[in-house]
Amino acid sequence: MMTSMDSFPRRVAENILPLSVAETLPAAFREWHFTGETVDHEIPEETCRLCDKEGLRYHFEIRNDQTGHRLDVGSECILKFQVAVFDEGRELGPDEARNALAERMRQMRLESCLRALERLAGVEANDILSNALAYYRLHKSLTPKFANVVFWRLQANSIDHDPTFFKVRLDKASYVTDLGAMRQRNVHRIWRALTSAQRKKAIALGHSAPPE
Template sequence: MSWAQRAARNILPLSHEKSDLATALREWRYEGGFHDLEAPDADCELCDHPDIRYQFEIRNGLTDARLQIGSECINRFGIRATGGDGEDLDAAGTRSKVSRDRRSLIEKARNKRVIIALVALSQADSEFSILSFINYHQDRGAFTPKQLATLLWRFEKFQVPIDVHDFKLTIRRGREKTQLSEMADWQIERLTPAMSPTQRQFLATLKARRG
């Protein structure tokens, strides 16, 4: 069975239109409801594709039925998203709303993993003052070079499992750039997985200046 046949089988019984897939799809909107299952273990309710982690909800305006589907399927089946004022978005507008929402889900999940790691560290390490780190991360979504170096060292010492890529570095302020430039190469080495491409470029010019 093709993906279009599977979609027809799933969506026609829930739509006002009972025979034509294209007509039925026009009854559905993505209105901005989405959630993170935290593991890829659901099937897309439209095309049956397995291993969906981020579910996007589409709703039929005539029957009020809802389906939880993968974000790619919104674009693939040409389902329209609803904009901030309740208006229908065109294909390009839908595409950008879906990718914005998807990025925000991924960012939220990353944020959560950082907080979980900080809490685990505070339970293992009595000298770790978690609040200032949590507050800082909530304000800026990233850590200074000094904070991150401290964290990575303590995570290792207290065997808290983390993925360095979940942690972001901020070097926008002069003070933060100075912190980085004053670090030894081996310390900087440990921070690089957390760096953005622009930050790596800055690092390269820093290293060139050092000679």
């Protein structure tokens, strides 16, 4: 366990102590909690205000109960330094906190996919795209056929999106049949959205992995 100042990187101490009442770590961390506020900056170029790590896409806000100071940090630092995470007034244990932050991350990715789909449905008046958006809102995933059209049109319209955030359903025989019948290049188009098990399934159906 982290028990002495020596356990903490100097920059972490330099960032948090001036905003806290306690003058040592880890005591100062006990004044802080995750507020529940998060920001998706869309591109990974933000900095964790605690450890100075760069390349963050998501900020999680922590607040000092006594000084009122707020800091935008990465979720890893919340877990690493055991900043309190609450759910309906109850402080979560370490595993619960990890799950809660992971769930928040999933939610932000889902919202990012929805924004891309909404933008797409806005620029192209097309029944397939509005059906894909309605389907995604309902199921939080796409069928292989929807995924193919969605990624094709997102790329064609240069709409920023991360294909790995989308989920593709293969839990019905008809979706597997559709995937098997897809043209190779269309399978490659949706490849990054497939899980490793789904990729194996695609290969078992006669497709090949896209070239690196």
